[in-house]
Amino acid sequence: MKTHVKALVVGGGAVGTSIAYHLAKRGWDTMLLERDELTSGSTWHAAGLLPYFNMSYATTHIHDYSIKFYKTLEDETGLNPGFYVVGNLRMAQTDARMDEYMLYASTAETVGVPYEWMTPQEIKERWPLVRTEDLKGAIYHPTDGYINPADVTQAMAKGARQFGAAIERKWQVDAYEWTGSEWRVTVTKMAEKGGNLVPTDEQTVITAEHVVTATGNHAQRTAQLLGLKIPAIPVEHQYIVTEPDPALVAWRKEGNPEHPVLRDADAKWYVREERGGWILGPYERNAPARFEYGCPDSFRADLFPLDLERIEEEYMSMIHRIPSSEEVGLKDDYNGPICYTPDGNPLLGPAPGLRNMWLAEGFSFGITAAGGAGHYLAQLMDDGEAEIDMASLDPRRYGDWMTTEYAARKNEEAYEHVYILHHPDEERPACRPLKTAPCYDRVKALGAQFGQVNGWERPNYFGPADAPDTFDHEARSFRRGGWWQYAADEARAIREGAGMIDATAFTKHVIKGPGATAFLDWFTSNRLPKVGRVNLTYALTTAGTVRTEYTILRRAEDAYYLVSAGAWQAYDQDFLIKAIEDKMAEFGPIYLADVTSQYGVFALAGPKSRDILAALVRDAEPGTALSNARFPWLSGRDVELMMCPAIALRVAYTGELGWELHHPMEMQNYLFDRLMEAGGPHGLRLVGARAQNWLRQEKSYRAFGTELGRDATPLEAGLDRFVDLSKDFHGKAAMEETGIRSKCATFLIDGPAYADPWGREALYDGDTRVGRLTSGGHSVAFGKSIGMGYVRPDLAVPGTRLKVRMLGDLWDAEVTEDCPYDPKNARIRVDA
Template sequence: MTEFPTSAKTIVIGGGIIGCSTAYHLAKLGVECVLLERKKLTSGTTFHAAGLVGQLRSNANITQLLGYSVDLYNSIEQETGLGTGWKMNGGLRLACNQDRWTEVKRQATTAHSFGLEMQLLTPQEALDLWPLMNIDDVIGAAFMPTDGQANPSDITQALAKGARMAGAQIYEDTKVIDLEIKEGKICAVITEQGRIECEKVICCAGQWTRNFAARFGVNVPLVPMEHQYMVTEPINGVPANLPTLRDPDRLTYYKEEVGGLVMGGYEPNPIPWATKGIPRGFHYSLLDSNFDHFEQLVELSLGRVPALEYAGIKTLTNGPESFTPDGNFIIGEAPELANFFVGAGFNAFGIAAGGGAGMALAEWVHKGEPPFDLWSADIRRFGRPHFDSDWIRTRTIEAYGKHYTMDWPHEENRSGRPCRKSPLYEILKDQGACFGEKLGWERPNWFADVALNETPQDQYSFGRPNWFNAVGREHHAARNSAVLFDQTSFAKFALKGPDALEALNWIAANNVDRPIGTLTYTQMLNDRGGIECDLTVGRVAEDEFYIVTGTGFATHDFDWIRRNIPVGSNCQLFDITSSNAVLSLMGPRARDILTAVTRDDVSNEGFQFGTLRTIGIAGCPVQALRITYVGELGWELHLPVEYATTVYTALMQAGQSHGLINAGYRAIESLRLEKGYRAWGADIGPDHTPVEAGLGWAVKLRTNIDFKGRDAIQTQKTQGVNKLLACFTSDPDVVLLGRETIFRNGERVGWLSSGGYGHTVGKSIGYGYIRAEGGVSAEYVASGEYELEVATKRVPCKVHLQPLYDPAMNKVKT
């Protein structure tokens, strides 16, 4: 062992598979790296992981990340000379009812969209691959040949050896006891062996990560949960190349182990662990086996694998695993502390994600950004509710219990609700609101009509769900009369100071140097031109801007703006989300209604589109923004929360004669699809530029103002692009949800980023990028013939590059 270091550029805390993979990839990038493990490598939770490696997820980039793990595991043994137990023996997933079979077929299409091979099998074909199972209730199965299994400890040791071979230093029995932070910057890591100066820290400490990070103000929402699996003695008929098996309708999974089977699962009533803190000295430790709790999974498994009834049981392993409130892992730079990175909360698929997550973290640390958009796993997806351990635990218990339940479209969480409420919550609830939740906020998704015997409760389906007609009713009201949306949950920021304009014009792709009272729709770009934020900016004073963005992006967008304010700029950013309620009045009768409640001039000449000003409604000062996300005349009315019920009542009373009704977020989605408005996190994001997304008009290239990402956009404007966002329409009986495969002239060219139904055009609508290495232009898009693969079947569709609905022309394009 070399002498204990006194400095290193980057410190990795934690010697499980994520930490060792991160150190391996950092060293490969030439980054000076030291890994510190408080006890022994793998001694936290890695050593007792089950070791199944599946690749398919609902997000293309997470799937790509897991695919990278498989590629790495295929090569690391040869590189290091250490065995890993890696076997690419494929993975089976069963379907035992029609809804599950639909889900599996949609998963197969998602796999095809992302370039993975997934085969649909008959029950007999599945039995041929997995001869021990009973197939009496099996309708079909999916098989992914490139899935497999690994020995978690062995693969971690191989990554550690590879890291050392590339120059990383690894120290076991070296507990990190503190970080040294001066003026908001990490200066050093303090260990039991001494102090190590460093610039960056990557915390991959598994279930210990939350408490450690919290000491420095960093929030990592994860919860240790008990997770059990049993290992049998050898069973006749178990071949060494037996595929892994997931039987979600019976909540169980299986893999081969030395001629026997490993069987585990995800029970609906999981047990959180260490609710009062992880015991001191916990390493290479397991929990007491809980046979009574595991019995429910055994009973389910016997119906699938009858041989288990007579198999000898070697062990029932009970070990804690880190789970998160939404079932996805946590990765990225903490918004609360610069140069503090996190890789934790892997929800029992840390072995599958380990190779790719380590690669992504290393790239993020080395280059200042991830290799591709990882928003669904980004630490900045969390917000205020996720600071409370009790709320996190409640939601995580639900997420664990739903690990193998049906992945219904539009499914909402039930636990930890209500948490954050608009002042109108009870009023809207009494009027039939069926609420959804985002970042803790209760938001009306749709409104039930009691006169039509509708109940404000979601009934999920892969077809048209029970709220379809209600959403259609709200949609048509928005197009023909008026609706009122409660959008209080919008994230709202104030940027103030003498340098606010200069700073914001550097961060924003569009020009915000406009008169006071002007609104600017803009993206904020990374250096590759990718869209990091998509928001509205209102200039309310010479030195002050009001910024509005989506509910779920509050932490992310605030962090992006704050980090990119030029050093030395005299301006400050404030989160004022909770100060203002928002009522969005939209529809062709919106002006009539607003005129009835205010003395201010809201005529087209007096209150033009893209402007904002303060008006009075029922004695309340209201910041009115004339803007729309649904494609109709309308205003977002931003007002102090204490006035919300007063203004709401005034609007509803004035709107009675104009057909005004309440409407929810699912109508917003239907309306925006028809109008072609993009959704960040789906249609646009860090991997998509405004040029590719058809938003080049919102970029200030015609000015001489420099802005972040300008060079990349200028290059694309000159050289062209390899993908373009397009709209696709198909027959109304085709249900589009997103991730359906796009075929152009019979060749796969992409997948849908979002999907839904347009109640005005009477068609199913999807958006997705058409890709081609040789370049994609509007002419290229228009010249092709297109099909969509939906649940493994191809259906014809039409392509569009212009909005389907144009209210100015009162025209629907089909």
């Protein structure tokens, strides 16, 4: 066995073998270790389905790559991966479900995934065994189907060996040690004993430049060995296999093709043919998490007892949908662990706090994602970035605040929600509230309907103060939901008067010290602000794309206050720590502190915001304290708001006159009460994140995670004014070399009166798909839908007329000038 490799992959399921394959294909000296046999984890009992359906742009790319890649394996390796391209029929019992499919379909179009619409009559004519009278329709994917998990894994393993990778079985990792330049991995030989797998006395040490963990059910053991929190915990998933169905056998004997994989999402199950019978796989309620603190060493290719009572409702609904299955007996049953994460997306990317350690854990749809996961992770490791933005899968999207209990309960919820309607305005309830700002009870009493950002409760909008707990759930829709008018009124309040937004969830860091200025000048793309001033700037990836957006207040010559997106606290902190470690010897001592939980934030905005704030400011010259002369736009200073000290930034994400008030968290309720009292005479209204999202699009303000990400440079995002090409900064050369592949633009959309875009829709020039929206919503200023997105550079010109796909139809979308609302920023700069 080799004792030194460039890449060591730990875990021999479908995901691990794909990663080994793709790294070896890129010429990396790669070895894969498996503690048992290949496929002995969840891979062996997976049903092998390959569903395209996913609401995520990045994950759709991953699934698309997998499906196409698997079709090439037999020619490359000589091994048949057992891919049955039977298609996938996803049925709908309700209009809301059809709306979901139409939103998904537009996302699929942005990736080029083929699909067809089918009516109930068309389904019945093509597959008469399926009952259709209570269906609204279906979406059909003709190019996917199902695959044999063991066969595709062995085919990828053979392909990996053909590219030079070594695969070693019956070796268990027992320790990881980072030496500063490579990993020392202690491994123990495993042996069969009485049906169990036990360690022997044989041990060795493997050194590796990079390590990838793809340990599946053993992710908690991996977490303990690495000293990390990895919220990948298995949940029980059961499926049953029936005896042959005489009606199905007769259907096939007549020469008819195999049924597609059938999905009745409203009934929460999938069904496919299996040797003349059916496989039923439900996603039922109350499936428990298992192995929260580690998978037992004795658990190998084992299963849990079947709990038929738990899936009785789903079983009966299968009989309803396929009546011929009623008299068919059960032949086999499976109840095995499948890893989940709190949001259902895998953890794919760099391990937080560690160098050259990569995680590939928590794959609830591991067979579907394995091929693409290996492909894009190999890009990330070899090229520095993948061609798609991998942030939504990044392991650093979760912070150390997350406990095992939280992860287990959220993973159970993610499992249960596989077939629950995926509203774009969905907020899942498990484990909430957890992280609350001090004003939580106050705003809740005033009608706040909350969303969750990095565990923080954040008002999305304000409904009626006496709303029942079910109000927000019932307000959700793929169209304009019950919350829409509340958000529109809030947006109008900021445009016409004043509104206050709880922005406490913002990520906040302090950077200071002798090396701080030189470091930040290298780290970010814009020139640094002068003392007392504020700049918007970007930290780039090694590929020259946008890694993070920062608002920077320069507090002193070598002291800075950084504000970034609330959802990415651990992600930003890990990036900063590693960058500072790399550059401190060059630039000098640098102090970094995460102060997110120390400061609450209220964003006060609107034409009357100065009048409200003036009532609280205590200053030698209170009449001029907030004037342009003493407090200009894009500046920040310490203020006293009666008895509350605060750092006030004159910035406004809404595009109106306004301030962000960063205040001691322990004084938040005091400040909240004073602001509400001062705002009363001016009609101050509490405003949520949804109205703010609409307002920032009227200003063409890009947002990290939508317009800004690791797949576009700041120049492609149209942020040239925040890039100082006269200086050298991290990622600059790669950014310039990349050029302009596509361009960000703002669109005013003449859409339907009942819906707005969500930021997932395809854009067309005639019949040609030319781009996609990344954000969407409603503009109160223009009285129509609005969106932002990327198109070919030649089309990102004001006046260009395109079409956007919404709810199955194409609607007019016109490229507008950047910052269509108040393009000269006169309202933001207005003086006292």
